[in-house]
Amino acid sequence: MRQDGFHVRVLVVDDDKGIRETLGALLEEEGYDVSVAADGEEGLRVMLATREPMVVLLDLLLPTLSGEDALAAALEYFEGVGRSPVSFIIITANPQSVTAHLRTLIQRHHIPVEYKPFDTDHLLAEVERASAGGLVAG
DSSP states (O other), X not given: OEETTEEOEEEEEOSOHHHHHHHHHHHHHTTOEEEEESSHHHHHHHHHHOOSOEEEXXXXXXXXXXXXXXXXXXXXXXXXXXXXXXXEEEEESOGGXXXXXXXXXXXXXXXXXXXXXXXXXXXXXXXXXXXXXXXOOO
């Protein structure tokens, strides 16, 4: 997908290979350029390296760096540089993994949360909304 002259990439950060592959194939069928990361550190590296719009589907329970910590680090970095090319969608199977701190970040930055197993049509609509809605502001 292209948005405002930029190619919109979707990054799927999930430690479950099946979810990464399934979401990757689904999103590619929809015309998105998809990247995947198996852990929080790898996902954060990709997020911080991007200069073009990116939608990140971010699992919370990840090895090496939790999704919450990766999200907080990315938001802090982008606030420091004054712009964010990244929009986030939290994907999790465990509602209890949404801590008070994470709930604050979600509310402040208007980040949708999708619970696994998710409805793929609804998830695709969230990705489209995030890619069409512009860049995430702090």
